[in-house]
Amino acid sequence: MDRNRTHRNRKRLFRLLHLLAVFLTMSVICIPGLWIVLNSFRPTVEIMAKPPVWTPSFTLEHYRAMFGGAGEGGVPVFDYFRNSLIVSVTSTVIAILIGMSGGYAFARYRFRGKSGYFVGLMLFRAVPGVALSLPLFIVFARVGIIDTHFGLILAYVAMNVPFTIWLTDGFFRQIPKELHEAAEIDGCTRWQAFWKVEFPVARSGVASAAIFAFLTSWNEFALASQLTRSVGSKTMPVGLLDFTAEFTINWGGMCALAVLMIVPALILTFIVQKHLIAGLTFGGVKG
Amino acid sequence: MTRRRLPEWFVLLLPAIVVIAAVVLIPLIFSLYSSFTPYKLTRPSTLWRWVGTYNYEKILTDAKFWAAFGRTVLFLTVVLNLELLLGLGIALLMNRVTWGQRTLRTILMFPMMFSPILVGFQFKFIFNDNIGLVNNVLQSLGSDAALPWLVDGRLAMFSIMFAEIWMSTSVFAILILAGLFAMPRDPLEAAKVDGCTPWQTFRHITLPFLMPFIYIAMTIRSLDVARAYDIVQIMTGGGPARRTELLWTLMSRTGYVDARMGLANAMGYVSILLSILFTIYFFRKLSAARAEIGMAG
Numbered sequence: 001m002d003r004n005r006t007h008r009n010r011k012r013l014f015r016l017l018h019l020l021a022v023f024l025t026m027s028v029i030c031i032p033g034l035w036i037v038l039n040s041f042r043p044t045v046e047i048m049a050k051p052p053v054w055t056p057s058f059t060l061e062h063y064r065a066m067f068g069g070a071g072e073g074g075v076p077v078f079d080y081f082r083n084s085l086i087v088s089v090t091s092t093v094i095a096i097l098i099g100m101s102g103g104y105a106f107a108r109y110r111f112r113g114k115s116g117y118f119v120g121l122m123l124f125r126a127v128p129g130v131a132l133s134l135p136l137f138i139v140f141a142r143v144g145i146i147d148t149h150f151g152l153i154l155a156y157v158a159m160n161v162p163f164t165i166w167l168t169d170g171f172f173r174q175i176p177k178e179l180h181e182a183a184e185i186d187g188c189t190r191w192q193a194f195w196k197v198e199f200p201v202a203r204s205g206v207a208s209a210a211i212f213a214f215l216t217s218w219n220e221f222a223l224a225s226q227l228t229r230s231v232g233s234k235t236m237p238v239g240l241l242d243f244t245a246e247f248t249i250n251w252g253g254m255c256a257l258a259v260l261m262i263v264p265a266l267i268l269t270f271i272v273q274k275h276l277i278a279g280l281t282f283g284g285v286k287g
Numbered sequence: 288m289t290r291r292r293l294p295e296w297f298v299l300l301l302p303a304i305v306v307i308a309a310v311v312l313i314p315l316i317f318s319l320y321s322s323f324t325p326y327k328l329t330r331p332s333t334l335w336r337w338v339g340t341y342n343y344e345k346i347l348t349d350a351k352f353w354a355a356f357g358r359t360v361l362f363l364t365v366v367l368n369l370e371l372l373l374g375l376g377i378a379l380l381m382n383r384v385t386w387g388q389r390t391l392r393t394i395l396m397f398p399m400m401f402s403p404i405l406v407g408f409q410f411k412f413i414f415n416d417n418i419g420l421v422n423n424v425l426q427s428l429g430s431d432a433a434l435p436w437l438v439d440g441r442l443a444m445f446s447i448m449f450a451e452i453w454m455s456t457s458v459f460a461i462l463i464l465a466g467l468f469a470m471p472r473d474p475l476e477a478a479k480v481d482g483c484t485p486w487q488t489f490r491h492i493t494l495p496f497l498m499p500f501i502y503i504a505m506t507i508r509s510l511d512v513a514r515a516y517d518i519v520q521i522m523t524g525g526g527p528a529r530r531t532e533l534l535w536t537l538m539s540r541t542g543y544v545d546a547r548m549g550l551a552n553a554m555g556y557v558s559i560l561l562s563i564l565f566t567i568y569f570f571r572k573l574s575a576a577r578a579e580i581g582m583a584g
Contacts, residue, residue, distance in 0.1 A: 022380055026391065029398060032409050032453065035420055039412070052423040102303040109296035119570050121303065124311045126566040128513030130535045131555035132311065134542045135318035138328075158310035161303050163510070190295075219402030221517045226543065237404045237517075251412055258405050265400040273396055 033262070040255035047251050062256035077257055079231050080239035086149055087235060088217040091156035096210045098157065099164025104194070106165065107172035108180075118165075125162035129222030137226045147229040155223050160213040167212065171205030171275075172198065208275035211268045218265060236261050315559075318552040326549035333549075342553035351529070352537065352554065359534040359561075362444075363512055366451050370508070371501065373452065374459025381460070382467045392464065399457045403514045407521030410450040411437065414522075440530030443523050447531055450518050459504045466500030467493075502573040509565040513558070534558045 039047055043059045066077045106118060136155060137146070145151035175198055183193035199206070221237040228234045236257065243254040293301075322342055326334045346352045381391060398406070413420045414436035422433050436442050470493070478488045516535035519525065525532040525540065535558060542551030 018380065018383060022384060022391070025377055025380060026394060028453070029394060029457075031420075032413055033397065033401070035413060036409055048418055050417065052418070052427065054427070098302040098306060101299040105296040105299035109294075109299075111294065111296050115574075117300070119567070121307065122510065122570070123563050123566060124307050126510050126559075126562045127311060127315065128516070128535060128555075128558050128562055130513060130516050130539050131318075131558050132314065134538070134548060134551055134555055135314035135321070136310070138321075138548065139314050139317060154306075154310055158306050161306055165303060215400055219400075219404070221402065221404040221520075222513070237402050240404060240408060241521075249411075251418070254408060255412075258408065261402060261405060262400075265402075266397060269396050269400045270393060273393055 036255050036258050036262075039251060040259045042252065044250075044252045062252045066253065066256050066260070075239065075242040075253065075257075076231050077236075077239065077260070080234055080236045080257075081260065083149065083228075083233055084218060084235040084237075087152050087156065087233075088214050090149075091153045091160065091217050092210055092214040094153070095157045095160035095164050095213045096206065099161045099209065099213075100168050100206060102161065102165040103168030103170075104172055106169040108177075118169075121162045121165060125159065129159075129220070133223050133226040136223065140227060146227055147233050149233055152224060152227055152233060152235070155227060156217040156220065159220070159223070160216055163216070164209050164213055167209035168202070168206060171202040171209070174205075175201050204275050208272040211272040215265055215268065218261075318555060321549050322552040322556055324549045326547075326552075328546040328548055338549075342550050345550065346553055346557070351532075354529070355532045355534050355537040356557070358532065359558075362448065362451075362515070362533060363565075366448055366455075366515075367505070367508065367512075369448075369452055370456045370459050371505070373456045374504070375463055375497075375501075377456065377460040378463035378467055381464055392461070395457050395460055395464075397457070398454050399461070401454060403454060403517035404521055406450050406454045407518040410446060410453070410518075411522045414446045437523055438527055440527055443527065443531050447515075447519055447522055450522065451515050454518070455508060458508055459501070462500050462504040462507075463497055466497045470496055499573065499576040502569055502576050506566065506569040506573055509562070509569050512565065513562060534561070 038056060040062055041058050041060070042056050043061055046053050046057060066075075102121075106114065140146040140151050145154070179201070180188075180190075180193040180198050183197045184190065188196065218235075219237060220235075224235045224238050225241075228238055240254060240257055240261075243250040243257070321334060323339060324334055324336055325338050325341070377395070381388065381395070384391060401409075414422075416422055416433050416435045416438060419436065421436065425434065434442065436446050474492050475488060478492055483491075513535055515533065516539070519531060519533055519536050520539070523531045525536040534554065538551050538554040538558060541547050541554060
């Protein structure tokens with residue numbers, strides 16, 4: 001009897017500790033983001049208050065300033081948002097088309113030096129953005145595509161292709177070969193077999209690869225900070241810097257812009273999560 | 288005369304190869320060349336003067352470079368190991384959660400989707416010595432000294448590591464959790480019947496099975512370790528007094544602020560080699576681990 005009870009108590013204690021650990025982990029993950037969101041709704045006076053004000057008041061001051069007129073503190077948030085959107089969407093579409101054909105080649109064909117090609121492509125992805133930005137800056141300046149959408153799109157396509165290949169390779173691999181063989185026996189060409197049979201099956205996987213590519217471009221800073229100069233091409237991560245002056249930072253405005261950056265990313269993450277994990281774990285160097 | 292047709296796989300791969308060659312390979316060749324010249328942005332004619340390995344000799348004898356290099360290696364070692372351990376811990380925790388697991392898993396993915404620059408700003412705000420969350424909480428709890436988180440060298444390094452770990456632990460947690468879900472139940476039950484302690488079960492059954500997943504996470508991480516640049520650049524800019532200078536910030540300072548492109552490109556090559564070594568190492572481990580549990584094929 002007694003042993004039973006201590007055993008049960010032990011189990012209960014263990015469950016409590018487990019719950020506490022989960023709660024702590026989640027807090028550490030959530031609080032920094034929440035803090036940013038919360039502060040985007042607080043008046044600047046309150047953010048700067050010393051001693052701190054713990055009961056927050058609510059204001060849309062920063063958002064109103066951000067979307068209205070020239071933008072808060074003259075930061076043209078709207079232009080940055082538009083640039084980010086144009087660059088990210090275009091580069092994602094191109095990277096997916098190129099990456100999908102590459103991924104298909106890795107998943108469906110046997111050829112010599114296959115894993116060599118694969119790792120080789122990945123290595124280009126491993127080149128640090130800062131290290132690449134030095135020569136890209138010079139080359140792009142020579143060609144005359146610095147500070148344009150085109151230049152940035154080109155850079156992001158090259159950056160996203162290797163990883164898209166990795167993901168789509170994984171998704172196409174999960175589709176049994178018999179599927180397109182059957183389609184070909186029924187009289188489809190290889191292209192028709194791909195487009196009408198294999199692509200619809202892998203569609204959700206390709207979509208998640210697309211979202212991943214989109215987020216990479218959406219969030220990129222190291223290249224964008226050097227390859228863009230003016231309001232006409234700066235993206236939001238670079239625009240975030242506009243809120244910092246020599247010694248002061250406009251925290252409220254920055255938080256509002258941050259929220260504007262996070263929200264699309266979070267929504268996309270939510271849609272994509274399941275397929276993304278599957279793609280990462282089953283793709284990669286196999287055979 | 289008939290022209291030999293290119294094999295289909297090559298045609299499919301061609302666009303990828305062309306784009307990467309144009310945007311990555313050619314600039315890299317150019318930067319390799321310029322690393323052997325005293326190229327300065329302000330004086331374009333210097334691009335044509337060949338100085339051999341002068342730049343490399345210069346950085347190899349430069350104490351500042353070695354300090355940054357050592358700091359980078361230390362930073363990566365600490366950060367990657369902690370991320371792995373924390374990720375493993377979180378995955379094991381999540382695996383035992385019985386309700387709301389999907390929601391928790393989604394929350395777990397959020398930091399992955401934050402822009403590194405945003406993470407930097409966020410923690411610059413939170414660790415701000417005057418109005419930051421951390422100091423506000425500490426002071427409300429009765430500590431009277433405001434800790435100079437981003438001003439003191441050691442504390443600044445800690446803050447940066449914290450930001451980096453916050454951002455990237457999810458990669459490990461999510462992938463290891465996927466591994467735990469995919470794990471067959473039979474060996475675990477057999478071990479229980481045979482009287483293994485939980486630790487033995489974990490060490491000899493769970494962990495070997497998780498290894499490929501850990502290596503996938505490591506490989507993905509090794510592809511973008513340099514994202515730490517964004518965080519450091521924003522949080523401290525390499526300061527105070529170069530105490531948090533990493534290879535990448537030193538490189539961008541040399542290239543863009545001092546305009547000494549040749550020298551910066553030489554440093555760039557050192558950092559590229561570092562990243563590539565990391566990546567190749569983990570790719571190898573990944574293939575080996577996969578072969579071991581029969582996932583290859």
